[in-house]
Each structure stands twice: as structure tokens, then as C-alpha cells.
Amino acid sequence: MRQAFPMPPEYRDIQIRAQETQRNLLLSMVDSMPEQLYRLAAAPGQRDFAQQIHHAANADVFIVSRYILGWDSLPFRADTAAVFNTRAGLHEFVSRAYAFSLQTLKGQAGEDRQTTIWYFGQKMPKWMIWDELNQHTVWTAGQIVANFRAQGMAPPPFLYF
Numbered sequence: 340m341r342q343a344f345p346m347p348p349e350y351r352d353i354q355i356r357a358q359e360t361q362r363n364l365l366l367s368m369v370d371s372m373p374e375q376l377y378r379l380a381a382a383p384g385q386r387d388f389a390q391q392i393h394h395a396a397n398a399d400v401f402i403v404s405r406y407i408l409g410w411d412s413l414p415f416r417a418d419t420a421a422v423f424n425t426r427a428g429l430h431e432f433v434s435r436a437y438a439f440s441l442q443t444l445k446g447q448a449g450e451d452r453q454t455t456i457w458y459f460g461q462k463m464p465k466w467m468i469w470d471e472l473n474q475h476t477v478w479t480a481g482q483i484v485a486n487f488r489a490q491g492m493a494p495p496p497f498l499y500f
Contacts, residue, residue, distance in 0.1 A: 346466045348449055354469040355444055358399075361476040362437035365392055367495040368483055369429045377424060381485035388486040389423040395479040396436035399472055403440045406458055406468055407447065414439055444469060 369392055377389040386394060397417070404410040415435065421428025452466040463471075487494040 345453060346464070350466070351444065351447075351452070354466075354473070355441065357469070357473045358437060358441050358444060361395075361399075361473065361480075362433060362441075364480055364495075365395055365433045365476070366430060368392060368480070368487075369426060369433060371492075371495040372486065374424075374426045376486075376490055377426075377429070379486070379489070381482075381489040385482070385485070387423075388483065389429055391479060391483045391486065392429055392433065393417070393419075393422055395476045395483075396433045398475050398479075399440040400436045402468065402472055403443050406456060407443055407451075407465055440472075 372388055378387045380387045385391075400413055400415075404413050417432050418428060422432045423429070447465070453464055455462050455464050458468055458471070484494045
């Protein structure tokens with residue numbers, strides 16, 4: 340079990356900023372990759388560019404709906420033909436996924452954030468799941484950089500500078 344300790348309410352603001360940064364990073368990648376390269380993978384066995392972006396954003400949708408809210412279904416399904424093949428479709432999916440997760444995070448009751456649940460074989464408080472999501476997105480975004488490099492392109496600029 341991960342150590343379950345109370346997190347001050349102000350920490351939510353840091354997690355909101357992390358969610359907004361994740362959204363902006365993924366959207367900058369969507370906007371920087373030429374649409375005709377969306378279905379190319381950087382290496383054998385890797386998801387293609389559109390699948391990588393979808394995977395990162397869809398993790399938010401799945402994990403927030405299943406583990407934070409306790410739902411048995413997703414709040415919406417993507418039109419994968421549009422998501423995987425068009426900038427507009429991929430952009431809309433990322434935007435919608437993060438609108439859902441941000442709305443949930445901003446509205447999550449303090450008591451619910453402290454509730455300890457089973458999460459992929461570990462017990463942890465729900466507030467910590469938001470940090471796990473951030474790490475997943477950063478990990479996945481790092482892999483997406485290879486999609487740009489494989490095409491001889493630089494990834495979009497680092498957002499902090």
C-alpha cells in the first residue's frame with residue numbers, strides 16, 4: 340500500500356495545472372505533426388502517432404471514470420476513424436478528454452479525494468491517482484517525441500520556456 344496521508348486542499352491547484360499542462364502538451368503535438376503522418380509509428384511495435392496521443396488522453400477518460408468516479412462505462416466514445424486520421428478529430432478528442440477530467444478534478448469533494456481505493460493492485464488515496472495520471476501522460480509524451488524524430492522533425496517547443 341502506498342502511504343495514505345492527507346493532502347492539503349491547495350494541492351488540487353497543482354494537479355489542475357498539471358492536467359492543463361498535459362492537455363496543452365498533447366494539443367501542441369497534435370498541431371505540430373502533419374496529418375499525413377498520424378498513422379506512422381516511430382519503430383516496430385510502437386503505437387503510431389495518433390494512437391499514442393489517443394492512448395495518453397484516453398487513459399484520463401478511463402481512469403477518471405473508473406477509479407475516481409466508480410463508473411462501469413466511459414462518459415463518451417471516440418469516433419476513432421476521425422481521431423486517428425484527422426487533426427480536427429484528434430484535437431477534439433484530446434480537448435474533450437481533458438475537459439472531462441478537469442471538470443471532475445475541480446468538482447471532486449475533499450472527502451472523496453482522501454478515500455483510499457484499489458488502483459491497479461495498490462491501495463492509494465484518490466488524490467494520488469491524479470499524480471499517477473500525470474506520470475503516465477509525461478511517460479507517453481516522451482515516447483511521442485520519437486514520432487517527430489523518426490520524421491526528421493523537432494517536437495513542439497517545451498512549454499515552460
